[in-house]
Amino acid sequence: MNSERARLTALYTGLLVLAGVLLTALVYVLLQQSLDSRIGSAVTRAVPASEIEASGPAQPTVGTFAPTRPMGTNSDSELAGLEIQQVSDAAGEATLNRLLTVSGVSLAVFTVLSAALAWWMAGRVLRPVGVITARARQLSGANLHERLALDSRGGELKELADTFDEMLDRIEHLVAARQRFAANAAHELRTTLAVQRAAAEIGLADDPPPEKVARMRRKLIENADGSEHLIESLLLLAVSDRQLQHSEPVALHELTTRATDDLREEAARRDVTLDVDAARPLSVDGDPVLLEHTVHNLVSNGLRYNHPGGHVRVRVDADGVEVVNTGPVVPFGDVPLLFEPFRRAAARDHRRGRADGGAGLGLSIVASIARAHGATTHAAANADGGLTIRVRFPRTAAVAPATAAVPAAV
Known part of the structure; x- marks a missing residue:
């Protein structure tokens, strides 16, 4: 932080000194342009030219220098004007020299004060950074x-x-x-x-x-x-959970048909009706293996956490895939937790889920695969039991959107 404070101090000081130098130069130029005429007017008002003419040229005395009349000066009035100009130039030069001296000393003092003020200001500005750094160093697991x-x-x-x-x-x-x-x-x-x-x-x-x-x-x-x-x-x-290593256009409607065909025997064994509507073509960009696991987990969970005589409906439309299942009523507060690993709905029989091979990972895998594809998952508890879960895929230039609504799964 000290290095940053030194840099800020140098920056602030440099800007203030630069502003002081520019201000001094501006005052010098403006004063130089108007000083000669103002001094000449002041001298003329103080000693009128008529008095200079009346007094005539000064008589030389022993040991003094008698100014000679400049060539081209034909009258006492011209000589008076020349003398006024000489006085004005000498006074102006002395004034400007004095201005430079005073300005230089003032600028030196201003530089020291600016550096001290800049150091103090930089310390106040960077104080929160020091607090953040100190507390961050103390953090651990x-x-x-x-x-x-x-x-x-x-x-x-x-x-x-x-x-x-x-x-x-x-x-x-x-x-x-x-x-x-x-x-x-x-x-x-x-x-x-x-x-x-x-x-x-x-x-x-x-x-x-x-x-x-x-x-x-x-x-x-x-x-x-x-x-x-x-x-x-x-x-x-x-x-x-990792970033996709492979991505390609995937016909989600065909993939859904294959995944559900593999589960029809299980559906018949559990006495659950499996309805599939995948007639509408839909393509998404992603990993075909992971996407097939997504659909398989959604449908498999819908079959596993169901009841005899129930049904699972799978639909592919413009928004993606939707899977809705019947089953026990799921408390509203348990729905968001179903996407966490090893979480099972309270309405389900824990031992039965274990016997069926369910470890509470089905929907967490679905959510993880969806995140890897830039998709979102949404679950809603059905009023008469079961779940409806949607997985919405992002729209891309080459791929249509996909939304997978899926049943209860854990």
């Missing part, structure tokens, strides 16, 4: 909750401090979310591993009958599949 809270009446530095506080809010939220994510992921993995170990210990103890061994084997396979699905979801979530 243990005290991210602290803020600068700069006490100022406004201005650019106050705006900078407020922006820094807002950035700290976002960082604190991100760190807390990552910590929750790591804790939840560890819990999910630890639970499945505990189940597998218990099943192995119980099923393989002593000499179990074949049917018990078969049941434990199925249980181990189911838990292994659930763990594999969880790990794949975590990896997909990590990949979708």
